[in-house]
Amino acid sequence: MKFLPLFKVLSAYPFLSFAPKLFEDLEIEEELKKFPEIIEDAKRDVLDAIRGDLNPKSSLSERGEFIPCINCDLNCWKCEKIASFENCDLCLDCFANCKISYGLKIEEEIKLSAKKSVLRFVTAKILVSKLEDWIRMRYAVNKAEEFSKALEKEDEAIVRIVARSLGIKLKGWDVHVSSYVKASARIRDDDWRLVNRFVSDGYVKLEKAQALRIIKEFLRILFFEKTNLSIPLLEPQLREIEKMAKREKKVDFDLGEVDSSCFPPCMLEILSEIKRGMNVPHTARFAITSFLLNVGMNSEDILKLFKSAPDFNEEKSRYQIEHIAGVKGRATRYTSPSCDTMRTYQNCVANCNVSHPLIFYRKCKKRKGLKS
């Protein structure tokens, strides 16, 4: 059956770039009317992401469903490294010639499973694209975590197909500099800086685990992107998610008068890491503290936020906050760093088309018709 092995891959990884080619003319709304349970599944995906619940996925290799190309003797490809997908450019020619047969009934089931998986993913994307940035960010972080965990247990060929589909150039496990820079700019650890890496022939020397980390960052970027698709059928689910998100935000981002729904993704990311008890770097602490002071939050409330940090020291934190606020030291109130500076210190996590996180906040407030 044409494309048969790829349907299995899509079932597990429905975000792959070749999905539209395999499901040309897919009428999403019509399909969702046929399978309303997919809407509920997609809604649950978004709600789980908001709550931070992970739903571990089993890999194709674990399920014994690895694509059977390795044993294929149909001689339908011309690629250099058969079945390793080392140089695969996803032209899909070999899969289009696939003559493997499991019998019509099983083949239809495999195709349907892939279609449902793609529909669920697209539906969740449509839902989050209509919601506030912090929800989309949580969805992106959550899904990237789930899929990258499955990839850790996956056969090498599948990892290569996923990497290729995301536009990552791999040679062995080495990653091309252009892909490396795009992903590592989002990882806040000095080890990931290009100057601390060995580069040969345009590729950064990496182990498999590090290449997987690069893939995870690309997944986050992909899942954070908005889609312009709109489906009126999803309105009730949207309202439901909004209600739940409102409750969740109250607990999680109770920042008093400050409107966290207008925070840029970078600040939401730092806040969420602090809330999860992660040890955020000094540059990120400075960024979030100065940002919160600039949007009108008081020092005491900011101090409360840092209480969940693993190395919290009340006296030291209070001094630092008051110093940034201009109450201590040289009496200079600091402005939060620009997007360029955020990028330099790997604290930028999206491309928002603004030059400063405060501009992002003020534009959003203006749109809402409120004064910051």
Ligand code: SF4
């Ligand atoms: S572009 Fe600017 S506002 Fe957006 S995430 Fe990056 S630093 Fe933050």
